[in-house]
Amino acid sequence: MIDSKPKRLQVPALRRWVASSLTLLLTLFAVSVLSFLLVALLPGDVATTLLGDSATPERSAELRKELGLDQPLPRQYGTWLGKVMQGDLGQTFNSGEAISDMILARVPVTLELILLTQLLALAIAIPLGVWTAYKAGSVFDRLSLSVSLALLSMPTFVFALLLVYAVALKVPLLPSNGYAPLSDGLWANLRHMVLPVTTLALMEVPVYMRLLRSEMLTTLQQNFILLAKGMGLSLSRTLFQHALRPSSLSLITLVGLNMGRLMGGALIIETMFVLPGVGLLLVESIFQQEYLLTQAIVLFVAVAFILINTLTDWLYAWVDPRLKH
Amino acid sequence: MPHHSLAFKFSVAWLALMALLSLLADGLPLPSPDAQDLNNMLAGPSGSHWLGADSLGRDILARTVHGLRLTFLVSFASVGLALVIGTCLGISAGYIGGWYDRGLSLGLNVLLAFPPLVLIVALVAYPGNMLIKIIASLALVFVPSITRIARASTLRFARLDFVAAAKVAGLSHHRIITRELMPNVLPVLLAYAFLLLGIGALAEAGLSYLGLGMPPSVPTLGGMMAAEQARILDAPHAVFFPGLVLFLTIFAINIVGERFNAGSEGARR
Numbered sequence: 001m002i003d004s005k006p007k008r009l010q011v012p013a014l015r016r017w018v019a020s021s022l023t024l025l026l027t028l029f030a031v032s033v034l035s036f037l038l039v040a041l042l043p044g045d046v047a048t049t050l051l052g053d054s055a056t057p058e059r060s061a062e063l064r065k066e067l068g069l070d071q072p073l074p075r076q077y078g079t080w081l082g083k084v085m086q087g088d089l090g091q092t093f094n095s096g097e098a099i100s101d102m103i104l105a106r107v108p109v110t111l112e113l114i115l116l117t118q119l120l121a122l123a124i125a126i127p128l129g130v131w132t133a134y135k136a137g138s139v140f141d142r143l144s145l146s147v148s149l150a151l152l153s154m155p156t157f158v159f160a161l162l163l164v165y166a167v168a169l170k171v172p173l174l175p176s177n178g179y180a181p182l183s184d185g186l187w188a189n190l191r192h193m194v195l196p197v198t199t200l201a202l203m204e205v206p207v208y209m210r211l212l213r214s215e216m217l218t219t220l221q222q223n224f225i226l227l228a229k230g231m232g233l234s235l236s237r238t239l240f241q242h243a244l245r246p247s248s249l250s251l252i253t254l255v256g257l258n259m260g261r262l263m264g265g266a267l268i269i270e271t272m273f274v275l276p277g278v279g280l281l282l283v284e285s286i287f288q289q290e291y292l293l294t295q296a297i298v299l300f301v302a303v304a305f306i307l308i309n310t311l312t313d314w315l316y317a318w319v320d321p322r323l324k325h
Numbered sequence: 326m327p328h329h330s331l332a333f334k335f336s337v338a339w340l341a342l343m344a345l346l347s348l349l350a351d352g353l354p355l356p357s358p359d360a361q362d363l364n365n366m367l368a369g370p371s372g373s374h375w376l377g378a379d380s381l382g383r384d385i386l387a388r389t390v391h392g393l394r395l396t397f398l399v400s401f402a403s404v405g406l407a408l409v410i411g412t413c414l415g416i417s418a419g420y421i422g423g424w425y426d427r428g429l430s431l432g433l434n435v436l437l438a439f440p441p442l443v444l445i446v447a448l449v450a451y452p453g454n455m456l457i458k459i460i461a462s463l464a465l466v467f468v469p470s471i472t473r474i475a476r477a478s479t480l481r482f483a484r485l486d487f488v489a490a491a492k493v494a495g496l497s498h499h500r501i502i503t504r505e506l507m508p509n510v511l512p513v514l515l516a517y518a519f520l521l522l523g524i525g526a527l528a529e530a531g532l533s534y535l536g537l538g539m540p541p542s543v544p545t546l547g548g549m550m551a552a553e554q555a556r557i558l559d560a561p562h563a564v565f566f567p568g569l570v571l572f573l574t575i576f577a578i579n580i581v582g583e584r585f586n587a588g589s590e591g592a593r594r
Contacts, residue, residue, distance in 0.1 A: 023434065030435040043452055146332075149583070153523065153576035155530045157547070158568040161554060169558055261440045268531055282443070283535060286450040298439075298447045306438050 024310050028303065032084070035299035036077050039291050050093060050291055089296040094288060099296045103278065109179060110277035113200070113270070114262045116193055118255055120201035121208055126248075128205070129212030130239050136217060148206030156268045160199045168195060177274040196273045200266060204258060211254055215247040249316065256312025260305035333584055336577035343574050347394035356384040358391045358544045367560040377562045379553055388544040389567050393574065395545055400525030402460045407467035408518050414468070415475020416506055420483060420498070426476075433469040441466045445528065449537050459538060463528055467521050474517055478510045516585040523578040530571055546571045 042049050046069055047060040063069075068076050083090075089099040132141040151159075168176035174195055180188040219225065220243055228238045263278065270279035278297060285293035346353070356362075362382035370377045376385040418426045436444075448462035449455070482488060483506070491501050532538035533547030541548060546567045553563040 023431070026431065027435055027438045031438055034435075034439075038447060038451075049452075149579055150572075150576055153527075153579050154572050155527050155534070155547070155568070155575070157531065157534045157550065158572055161550065161557065161564060161568065165557055165561065165564075261442075263440065267442055267446065268535060271535055282446065283537070286446065286537060294447065294450055298443055301443050302439050305440050309438075 020313065024306065027306055031302045031306065032081060032299065033077065035295055035302065036080055038298060039295045040073060040076060042291060090292045092290050092293055094290065099293055102281065103297060103300055106276060106278045106281050109275055110263065110266065110279065112193065113196060113266055113275060113277060114259055116197045117200040117204065118259060120197055121204040125205045125208035125212060129209045130216055130244060133213045133216030133220060134239060148209055151202060151206045156199065156203055157272055160269065160272050163195055163199055179275050196269045196275055200269055208251060208254065212247060212251050215250060216243060219243045219247045253312055253316055256308060260308035263301050263304045332580055336580040339573060339577045340581065343393055344397065346390050347397055350390045350394050353390065355387040355390065358383065358387040367556060367563060369562060376566045379563045380556055385563060385566055388549055389546065389570050391544045392546040392549060392567060393570060395539065395543065396526050396529050399459055399529040400522045403463035403525050404467060404518050404521045406460065406464035407471055408514060411468045411471025412475050412514060415472040416479045416502060416510060419476040419479025420502060420506065433472060437469050446537060449532060455539055459529065459532060463525055471514060471518065475510055475514055478513050479506055482506055482509045516588065519585050520582040523575045523582060526575050526578065
């Protein structure tokens with residue numbers, strides 16, 4: 001059994017694609033079951049828990065029937081999934097709003113935050129990663145490695161509070177929280193995004209920079225780089241055109257992963273800066289004990305995360321022809 | 326790495342000091358972390374309150390030390406738990422292989438499909454004992470990566486001669502796993518687990534900051550900062566001292582962890 005690790009057969013692209021689609025479906029199924037159980041397995045009488053203080057015996061009985069809680073679990077799951085597939089995630093208990101509308105209203109804010117963050121993070125990390133790899137071992141390289149380790153050790157909110165204290169309160173240059181929609185004008189909108197985006201981006205820079213640096217170190221040893229240098233190509237052309245491209249593949253994967261993670265993972269930043277995105281909604285739902293809303297956000301975020309990751313995988317395979325075989 | 330040795334020594338010293346303080350927290354000559362003193366509201370650092378007092382006049386040093394104790398408790402317990410589970414799963418997957426291995430990695434992939442913070446927050450929102458929930462959900466997030474490393478290094482060692490020899494000699498599976506595989510796989514895992522301690526501490530602080538961790542009456546570093554941030558202009562010390570201690574501690578953990586990890590890198594390949 002120990003030697004059962006077979007020599008890998010060459011997997012044709014089609015089989016690979018089928019396998020990854022199957023895994024995707026299985027994962028989505030498992031994620032939906034887990035999200036379903038999040039509410040179905042609430043201890044005690046679910047209806048009473050969901051209703052909280054407003055629970056009267058009649059209302060509980062009504063809700064139990066509405067949620068189909070008198071049915072066996074698999075049956076309940078089936079009904080629930082059927083509704084979810086049609087975009088019906090239920091209503092909140094306090095306001096009766098449609099949960100799907102609430103989530104969709106928050107998505108643009110989170111998307112803006114994520115996209116701006118990735119742009120800024122890459123704009124800082126790529127030149128730094130390339131340059132530190134080229135100057136590996138220099139004072140600048142060692143310094144930026146230490147700074148990146150320090151940034152990695154900094155809790156997001158500590159860093160954000162420092163920035164708010166310095167840039168928004170001591171010197172009131174920027175708003176310390178809140179959000180302005182694009183309809184208020186681009187400048188008003190961006191002013192509110194500067195601090196949250198900077199904080200999040202600076203937390204991603206060390207990870208991107210370190211990854212790119214180590215990939216570049218390998219690439220710079222390759223013959224074609226030596227050749228390019230020998231042919232007298234300019235330094236910036238060698239580094240940014242010939243060495244960066246083959247070095248940036250794992251960076252693409254990581255950016256994809258982070259985009260997915262941030263779909264729900266900017267909890268702290270959104271809460272702290274009162275940015276009305278998906279993360280803030282999740283935190284609010286927990287405080288208001290809106291279990292159905294919490295469940296819906298967890299499901300939404302997990303599905304978005306899985307889809308973005310799968311897309312990243314496919315993109316990666318498409319960019320790197322070696323993986324097609 | 327000689328240029329790292331100074332930072333490394335400072336880090337070890339800082340961690341030792343913080344560990345000592347948090348272990349002895351109750352015996353130290355400090356005011357009680359919960360004792361309110363309204364005459365000293367937001368007082369700056371002084372002889373009676375070395376790091377000043379918060380908006381209820383509570384001693385910040387005492388609260389920081391007690392908060393740090395909770396941070397250490399959460400990160401050690403969750404990493405420890407994940408290490409036990411992940412090692413068992415990973416070694417057995419690597420050793421047994423086949424369908425067991427495939428089923429297990431599918432399960433781990435599902436777990437990895439949840440963004441970690443969302444998974445933790447969803448579990449913590451569930452009714453029940455808060456401390457146990459935090460530790461268990463963090464452990465759940467750590468298990469997949471530990472399992473993967475354990476599995477990979479088991480596969481590597483299982484191919485080597487001494488394991489094959491042990492099999493031929495007719496040793497039991499149990500004996501091969503505990504005597505031959507474990508001693509080789511564990512050092513790699515321990516070095517990696519050390520880095521997880523820092524992530525655990527960051528996560529605990531984040532949860533407490535969001536108000537989703539321990540109840541507000543329990544001193545936590547994240548909770549202290551959240552409670553005082555509205556008064557950040559009047560009393561920056563009340564916000565930034567706990568933040569500084571938190572940062573330095575995690576930084577030290579990361580510096581020591583990177584060193585261990587670099588040492589075991591060769592072994593992992």
